[in-house]
Amino acid sequence: MRVITGTAKGKRLETLDGMDIRPTTDRIKEAIFSSIQFDMFDAEVLDLFAGTGQLGIEALSRGASKAVFVDCSKKSLDVVKKNLETTGFKEKSETYNMNGVDFIAGNSMKFDFIFLDPPYNKGIIPEILPLLNNKLKENGLIICEYEKNLELSEKYGDLTLKKTRKYGKIKISMYCCNGDE
Numbered sequence: 479m480r481v482i483t484g485t486a487k488g489k490r491l492e493t494l495d496g497m498d499i500r501p502t503t504d505r506i507k508e509a510i511f512s513s514i515q516f517d518m519f520d521a522e523v524l525d526l527f528a529g530t531g532q533l534g535i536e537a538l539s540r541g542a543s544k545a546v547f548v549d550c551s552k553k554s555l556d557v558v559k560k561n562l563e564t565t566g567f568k569e570k571s572e573t574y575n576m577n578g579v580d581f582i583a584g585n586s587m588k589f590d591f592i593f594l595d596p597p598y599n600k601g602i603i604p605e606i607l608p609l610l611n612n613k614l615k616e617n618g619l620i621i622c623e624y625e626k627n628l629e630l631s632e633k634y635g636d637l638t639l640k641k642t643r644k645y646g647k648i649k650i651s652m653y654c655c656n657g658d659e
């Protein structure tokens with residue numbers, strides 16, 4: 479696993495062993511970032527189920543000004559912190575060892591991009607999307623990575639599905655606020 483492009487291009491990122499972590503493949507990461515690359519400069523991003531932190535780190539490498547990493551696993555967050563050190567992005571980041579729902583409920587931060595890549599087959603995305611209605615800045619985007627058999631609604635409160643793409647066993651969906659299409 480590596481950073482694809484930007485200031486940390488080619489830097490190798492640590493991962494955790496085992497089945498609990500399922501890093502985003504380079505192919506999918508490139509597809510995600512190619513669609514948002516011109517909006518990344520100076521963006522503030524949330525990597526809500528951070529795992530290894532690779533989505534937030536890729537955003538920082540491509541010009542984001544700040545990334546917030548949240549994961550309920552201390553082991554995962556330790557890996558995120560190591561990866562932030564390796565890439566030199568520690569000063570541009572905040573890390574929180576807590577449940578994603580609790581994080582969302584407990585703060586008033588707003589973001590340009592929110593990355594959701596939670597554990598598969600647990601129904602987390604449909605549960606958390608309604609809670610994110612007021613967490614996007616104007617023209618913000620929520621990017622969800624999930625298993626292909628999960629069906630998401632076209633609307634969650636003020637959030638509207640902008641597009642969905644399939645990549646083998648994985649789907650990527652992007653949501654924006656109603657007025658931001």
